[in-house]
Amino acid sequence: MxxxxxEHIYVNKVWGGRNLESFREDLPEGKIGESWEVACRKDVVSIISNGKYKGMSLDKLILKESDAILGTKISNKHFPLLIKFLDAQSKLSIQVHPNDFYALQNENDLGKTEAWVVLDAQENASMVLGVKDCSPDGFKEALEKGDLEPYLNRISVKKGDVYFIQSGLIHTMEGVLVAEIQQNSDTTYRVYDYNRGRELHIKKAMDVIDFSIHAKKASGLCIHKEGYEKTYYCYDHNFSLEKYKIEGSCIEKSDKERFYIFICIDGEGLIRYSNGIEEIRKGDTVFIPAGLGAYTLDGNFTLLKAYVPNIEKLEKEILGEIKYLSDC
Incomplete structure (x- = not known):
């Protein structure tokens, strides 16, 4: 392994832009709103771009080398994660995602919990994360009148901000370039789309909006080590999100039970493993197979790490690291 x-999978969106050109040279024409970095769905599957399996789709490699790729605790029936970059230069629709139960019943798909990491932001960049001073009836009435803004929890955001977005949370964003880590679902219910003519899903959205939840900026738990620092941002049974800031080297080891995904958001460096070296630079996403073994991250760069955790094991790891706790 x-x-x-x-290979990069680009998607045109009415709200997209050209900001992925800051670290990409292969951007097609148009308003590019999304780059799907790791995808394994019936409709969209990532194609391997390096090494022995270059040109093979991820789903076929999983069939060929299941445990060595995914790990012994990750089912090969449904790939659990979807990794994207989003360039939201104008407003996304005001939207919500269902939980697993509702999505399985109504869409034959999983729900969608996700995390956003802001990679760049305009001066007036903002997100909506939940509602304020609003009951379901009040929200529906405001929606019918076309006057939602007073009831939206709109906040200013900046580069480096991290938000964990539970299913059921009403949300949108504008003026940002983000990395998105999410459940492997593409189910979105739009409640308002700024009169752009796309389909709305008001009935289903009202079914799943949780008016009690809000998202707060994740401050993270930062651990300093020799040559790097590691920040634990958020986790649940769907995924864990961590950040590595490498200024030297960091020795890691794959987990036979699960795969890891690294997203490089700044700088460049190397991944050294037993059979070779892989370069990594800003904008690259790298999949660490469960069977890789020991590897070293060398260079001056910043990585996001996403994976489906063993929660008990992860919590023990965090508790064991608290003695190193300090501000990053």
Missing amino acids: YPLKF
């Missing part, structure tokens, strides 16, 4: 890279 070796660290896998994938």
Whole structure:
């Protein structure tokens, strides 16, 4: 096994832009709103772009080398994660995602919990994360009148901000470039789309909006080590999100039970493993197979790490690291 890279999958969106050109040279024409970095769905599957398996789709490699790729605790029936970059230069629709139960009943798909990491932001960048001073009846009435803004919890955001977005949370964003880590679902219910003519899903959205939840900026738990620092941002049974800031080297080891995904958001460096070296730079996403073994992260760069955790094991790891706790 070796660290896998994938071809970029670009998606035009009415709210997209050209900011992915800050670290990409292959951007097609148009308003590019999304780059799907790691995808394994019936409709969209990532194609490996490096090494022995170059040109093979991820789903076929999983069939060929299931445990060595995914790990012994990750089912090969449904790939659990979807990794994207989003360039939201104008407003996304005001939207919500269902939980697993509702999505399985109504869409034959999983729900969608996600995390956003702001990679760049305009001066007036903002997000809506939940509602304020609003009951379901009040929200529906405001929606019918076309006057939602007073009831939206709109906040200013900046580069480096991290938000964990539970299913059921009403949300949108504008003026940001983000990395998105999410459940492997593409189910979105729009409640308002700024009169752009796309389909709305008001009945289903009202079914799933949780008016009691809000998202707060994740401050993270930061641990300093020799040559790097590691920040634990958020986790649940769907995924864990961590950040590595490498200024030297960091020795890691794959987990036979699960795969890891690294997203490089700044700088450049190397992944050294038993059979070779893989370069990594800003904008690259690298899949660490469960069977890779020991590897070293060398260079001056910043990585996001996403994976489906063993929660008990992760919490023990965090407790064991608290003695190193300090501000990053």
